[in-house]
Amino acid sequence: MIEKVHQLISKEEIALKVKEVATQINNDYKGKDVVFVGVLKGVFMFMSDLLKEINSTRVTTDFIGLSSYKGGTKSTGEVEITADLKDSIEGKHVIVLEDIVDTGLTLSFLLKNFEKRKPASVAICTLLEKPSNIEKYVKIDYKCFVIPDKFVLGYGLDYDERYRNLPYIGVMEFIEE
Numbered sequence: 001m002i003e004k005v006h007q008l009i010s011k012e013e014i015a016l017k018v019k020e021v022a023t024q025i026n027n028d029y030k031g032k033d034v035v036f037v038g039v040l041k042g043v044f045m046f047m048s049d050l051l052k053e054i055n056s057t058r059v060t061t062d063f064i065g066l067s068s069y070k071g072g073t074k075s076t077g078e079v080e081i082t083a084d085l086k087d088s089i090e091g092k093h094v095i096v097l098e099d100i101v102d103t104g105l106t107l108s109f110l111l112k113n114f115e116k117r118k119p120a121s122v123a124i125c126t127l128l129e130k131p132s133n134i135e136k137y138v139k140i141d142y143k144c145f146v147i148p149d150k151f152v153l154g155y156g157l158d159y160d161e162r163y164r165n166l167p168y169i170g171v172m173e174f175i176e177e
Contacts, residue, residue: 002175005153009145009169014127014155017144018046021125022053024142025095029057034093035119039110040065040083042099042164045156046127046144050097062086068106079109089119099157100128101143104136111138128152128169145169 025034034057038047051059065083094114101107107124114122125142132149147169153159154166163170 002177003159004173004175005163005166005170006173007168008147008150008152008171011155011167014144014169015049018049019053021142021144022050025050025125026054026056029093029095031057032093033058033060034095035060035062035087035089036095036097037061037085037089038063038097039099039106042156042158043097043127045164046099047097050125060087062089064110066106066110068103079106081113089114089117091118091120094119094122095142096122096124098124098126100130100152101126101138101140102130102133104134104138107138108136127155128157 036047036051036059038044038061040063047061051061062085063083064085065081066079067082068079096107096110098107111122123141124138126140127144129140129143129146130149131146150171151159152169153163153172154168154170156164157169158164159172
């Protein structure tokens with residue numbers, strides 16, 4: 001089987017949307033201390049680009065590793081923490097940065113976990129939302145793109161740990177040889 005990638009969202013479109021979302025966050029959190037929590041691994045490019053545009057708030061960062069894919073193209077529905085936060089979020093404003101909201105199961109799990117940690121507030125910011133796959137509704141406060149039910153990669157998202165380096169969002173196609 002041959003893997004082929006077609007561009008879905010260009011790097012230029014991504015850059016424009018990231019700036020637009022950063023402007024919204026700058027307006028909403030002006031003067032507040034905010035902890036941006038990136039959900040590893042796929043969020044690293046989005047998080048880096050977004051944080052470069054945040055200028056009206058005092059920023060700290062942390063990361064959490066969550067897994068529900070186990071190397072496949074569909075969520076298993078079982079979420080596990082693979083790397084926990086380094087610092088406490090108690091009493092802090094938290095913005096969770098996610099690469100893609102697919103089923104909603106991962107974020108639902110994370111929000112329940114964060115409730116126990118008693119943050120002042122939690123907002124969700126995602127690069128991509130795939131509403132056709134939602135199994136568990138989670139309120140998304142900031143989003144860049146709504147996409148169709150296609151397996152996407154690039155700009156941090158992967159297929160079996162590959163293709164994260166692509167500067168755009170692509171769609172994977174499998175072709176029989």
